């Protein structure tokens with residue numbers, strides 16, 4: 001980040017603003033969750049949800065043990081238990097799917113939640129330069145459904161050539177004509193025009209639809225695509241090159257993860273046991289190099305379970321190789337360094353890491369043609385409202401059904417790719433929104449963009465109508481790799497993404513950005529006065545706009561993963577040194593087996609891989625005599641129990657009352673606690689503050705050592721019904737904080753009603769700043785100019801002689817000023833003031849606004 005020369009207060013100001021509007025806050029989410037509980041039993045789906053099999057009733061031996069219930073693992077569990085003779089144990093480190101993750105608009109919020117493993121790459125000086133600590137965030141699902149339970153739901157099969165290439169690389173049976181039947185097998189196509197198309201099928205487990213809600217701007221962008229010379233077509237059909245409305249793994253507009261699609265229907269089979277919160281620490285391998293079981297831990301208790309036929313690793317492209325290495329399978333030198341006994345020297349494990357890298361920041365402003373106040377693009381502030389909540393809960397429609405990050409997409413060719421080959425080298429994700437439209441709450445947080453860069457790019461164009469188009473490199477030549485950090489199964493692996501290490505990759509990305517610029521120039525977008533965001537990253541501003549140097553600089557700063565790491569346990573012919581082989585009764589089935597990444601999003605291909613693998617496994621074990629293997633699978637394997645028929649009793653659905661409060665707050669442990677609600681025994685609802693939302697999470701992680709966190713006493717609060725009756729439900733809180741900065745010149749603050757009654761003596765740090773203006777008032781762009789004056793006030797109030805005297809970014813983290821608390825205080829005359837406490841170089845400062 002050495003490239004950010006000019007010291008500026010903007011980042012602090014920006015961070016401060018975001019702190020006040022950390023959205024959607026916990027209170028809003030709990031109300032959202034409550035509305036679903038009351039009005040949408042179809043989403044709760046209590047009857048079909050997968051139930052955790054009681055730990056003490058697990059068998060000691062199963063025919064198959066599947067590690068990881070993700071995109072691949074859920075499919076395998078379903079297909080293998082079709083054979084009633086086989087007992088299958090599915091072990092998943094994460095929890096059951098959460099109800100909120102079904103809602104498409106929640107997509108960005110799920111990242112960094114408790115269903116995300118929250119991996120980050122090792123720091124680099126070549127990419128992710130605009131991200132905190134030069135690390136890219138790599139979310140992965142830790143939940144039933146795995147990454148399919150938090151992904152963007154885009155359904156893309158890839159290019160026919162991908163599979164023909166796999167076959168040509170020495171993998172017979174994987175050509176396009178071989179794999180197409182497996183795509184069709186799982187598909188339930190709901191888009192009418194494709195239902196009787198030879199490339200699609202109906203009646204499968206996995207529902208494919210278009211997203212249910214679309215912003216008007218998307219139509220303009222698709223039109224612009226046609227004006228640029230591309231067709232609108234089915235990119236999962238005969239040809240891939242062109243534009244399309246996204247095909248999505250959604251059912252009735254709601255997420256259709258593999259847990260929903262495959263596991264829920266299979267979960268009632270007596271031969272499938274699903275155990276959540278079960279982290280596999282090691283695959284057990286005997287002296288004949290045969291995998292005979294796994295060691296896993298649930299709720300702190302270790303258990304060994306044996307596999308009669310196979311252990312199947314479906315832990316994803318990061319954790320399947322991690323688990324192999326932890327179990328002694330990998331590069332022997334690396335394992336020895338960490339004190340792991342190498343059982344099988346396979347240097348290919350963890351190598352060949354491929355991902356789809358993209359370039360963020362391609363945001364375009366435009367003039368909203370609607371004059372009646374409606375939005376033309378996705379605007380977070382007008383989406384999280386009571387109206388849309390009612391639309392969603394009662395009318396099953398509205399913007400909460402939107403997946404604004406990719407309502408449409410395109411596969412295009414740069415000048416390096418012959419269009420006649422129909423093997424496009426760039427994919428465009430077409431977002432009906434841009435990072436300025438969420439005030440930094442969604443995109444910035446999910447990607448880990450620094451405060452400085454967010455402020456530079458968006459602070460003065462906040463909430464102005466905008467869209468963005470993200471170009472992504474489809475066929476990267478760069479290869480990364482994974483290493484173990486240590487021999488602890490709970491340590492995240494070291495991830496070396498190595499983006500742009502091959503020079504061709506950056507060249508193609510630069511051309512991808514040019515295609516995006518050309519698209520924005522087309523008449524359908526011109527007529528909305530579409531223009532690129534005029535703000536530039538300081539570190540790149542020295543280059544001529546749109547020059548190769550400028551675009552390269554942007555690509556290296558605003559680097560985004562499109563979340564498709566694959567290839568780390570690649571399949572290949574036996575003579576391929578990179579291919580992963582060598583242990584009997586052990587199989588890897590997930591994204592890590594791809595020898596080369598597919599030309600598009602990876603979920604559908606991985607589901608296909610698992611469908612095909614299931615058939616391969618069934619074939620391999622067809623007609624095999626049971627004496628061939630070790631343990632006896634099934635209930636008789638339980639040595640400690642006498643009667644095999646004492647299965648756990650059925651769960652009584654009548655008593656199924658979810659604990660909405662704890663459920664939601666445990667899903668988002670990192671969200672600010674605006675109104676954390678806890679259920680008490682007498683079933684009265686109380687509100688307590690658990691932790692003040694003073695500094696953004698990133699800061700918190702970095703400064704924990706330096707910044708003392710004040711303790712917040714607990715407060716008894718209103719009954720839930722009061723909150724709902726109250727006009728100022730937490731939902732309004734998410735509209736308010738932003739309004740606060742937009743509508744008001746003087747930050748006069750009022751206490752939130754909950755707190756006014758008996759909290760006079762108590763200073764609550766996570767104060768909500770609410771004005772008594774009408775919450776329904778629509779803000780207009782003309783309301784914005786109040787912001788600079790606020791920032792001026794802030795600046796004047798700073799205790800430094802010269803506000804620019806401190807270095808930003810700091811040399812040592814200790815020197816960076818940290819806002820660690822905000823509060824309202826009474827001032828003479830009954831007016832309220834805002835105080836901000838800063839921590840800078842070992843000294844605390846108090847700022848009054």
Ligand SMILES: Cc1cc2nc3c(=O)[nH]c(=O)nc-3n(C[C@H](O)[C@H](O)[C@H](O)COP(=O)(O)OP(=O)(O)OC[C@H]3O[C@@H](n4cnc5c(N)ncnc54)[C@H](O)[C@@H]3O)c2cc1C
Pocket residue numbers: 067068069070071072073091092093094111139140141142143144145146147148150151152153154155156278279280281314315316317319320323562563564565590591592601602603604606
């Ligand atoms: C934020 C995001 C957005 C995405 N968007 C899209 C999209 O729109 N379209 C698309 O096609 N693809 C998308 N992808 C990619 C796609 O979802 C993944 O490629 C795919 O889900 C990976 O499937 P998998 O089976 O290989 O691994 P996963 O689905 O990640 O499953 C691995 C499972 O194993 C579990 N596990 C790991 N280690 C252990 C252990 N030691 N013990 C027990 N369990 C363990 C994990 O908790 C997880 O549930 C996205 C991914 C992410 C993260």
Ligand SMILES: *[C@@H]1O[C@H](CO)[C@@H](O)[C@H](O)[C@H]1NC(C)=O
Pocket residue numbers: 370372373374
């Ligand atoms: C505003 O006008 C557009 C286009 O005519 C229409 O679709 C939208 O519903 C209108 N909004 C309101 C609030 O009337």
